[in-house]
Each structure stands twice: as structure tokens, then as C-alpha cells.
Amino acid sequence: MFYVYALYNSDNGKIYIGQTGNLDKRVRGHNKKQGNHFTAKLEGKWTLIYKETLNSRREAIIREKQLKSFRGREFIKKYIP
Numbered sequence: 001m002f003y004v005y006a007l008y009n010s011d012n013g014k015i016y017i018g019q020t021g022n023l024d025k026r027v028r029g030h031n032k033k034q035g036n037h038f039t040a041k042l043e044g045k046w047t048l049i050y051k052e053t054l055n056s057r058r059e060a061i062i063r064e065k066q067l068k069s070f071r072g073r074e075f076i077k078k079y080i081p
Contacts, residue, residue, distance in 0.1 A: 002054045002059070003019065004054065005017070005026070005051045007049065010081075015049075016030070019060035031046050049080060
């Protein structure tokens with residue numbers, strides 16, 4: 001299983017969209033400021049606001065690209081608390 005996910009940082013109003021095979025580990029990594037430079041350089045906690053489960057990495061990459069488009073980001077914004 002693979003996941004496409006969106007994180008939200010309420011301290012600065014930023015959204016991060018990514019894909020992974022291990023969602024729990026990846027979210028912990030973002031909050032430990034490991035890995036991705038975008039999330040590592042911003043202060044505050046990243047909260048999971050959206051996830052989708054997909055059958056393959058290829059499907060996850062395709063969906064990630066869709067969510068990173070303007071329409072996809074507008075869709076994700078509906079999930080911001």
C-alpha cells in the first residue's frame with residue numbers, strides 16, 4: 001500500500017503534499033525536521049489533514065501530481081481545520 005497525504009502547519013499556514021509507503025514514519029520524519037527541506041526549515045508542527053490509500057507507487061505519484069495542481073490544492077484546502 002502507498003499513501004498520498006497532505007500536511008498542514010498552522011503556525012505559518014503552509015500545506016505540504018507528498019506520497020510514501022509508510023505514512024506514520026513519514027509524518028514523524030516531517031515533525032522531527034528530517035528529510036524534506038521544505039518542511040524541515042519551517043517552524044511549527046505538521047498535522048496530517050488528508051490521506052488516500054493507493055495500490056502502487058506509480059498510482060501514488062500520479063495522484064500526488066494531481067493534488068499539487070491548482071485544482072488539487074483547492075480540494076485540499078477544504079480539509080484545513
